[in-house]
Amino acid sequence: MENVVEIRRSKRQKTERSFGPDFLTSFLTEDPNRIDEQFVSAFLVDEDPKTYVEAITSIDSSFWKEAIKNELDSIMTNHTWDLEDLPVGSKPIKCKWIFKKKIKPDGSIDKFKARLVVVGYTQRRE
Structure with missing residues (x-):
């Protein structure tokens, strides 16, 4: 069967x-x-800009410049970091800008966001 x-x-x-x-x-x-x-x-x-130069030379440069200003103001207001003299023999850790357009559910642009981030993988412990 x-x-x-x-x-x-x-x-x-x-x-x-x-x-x-x-x-x-x-x-x-x-x-x-x-x-x-x-x-x-x-x-x-x-696409969102990948570099600072792309952001400030784009057609939306005025929006990106405002977002950069807001990020730097926020860093200073919140005392995220303080400027210090670099110790002898040390190298500074690099930073880079991340740019992102925040989109509303209907597809329109809500805001332009800029973030200053540390390139952490360049940090070396000695």
Whole structure:
């Protein structure tokens, strides 16, 4: 006698994948020969600046400069660190800026955020 195994089907709800509110697509339908433009335009994403120079030279530079000012004011107000003379034979630990646009649920920009962080992996114990 042959055993017949019934295939089980998943009962999980399938959800549509989201690439985030800043993922933009644009397809041109008038000319099907322009596939290259259709393909390239599918990958247009408004990225946050990776460096200080990118931030202050971007189209949103006034917003980034305000975010940088707010971060430095916060550091000074909260006494996060104090300026000290560097001991002889020591090297300073590097810092870098992290920039992030905070997005509202509707996809609009809530605020521009700038954070000054220590590049901790450069610290060496002697």
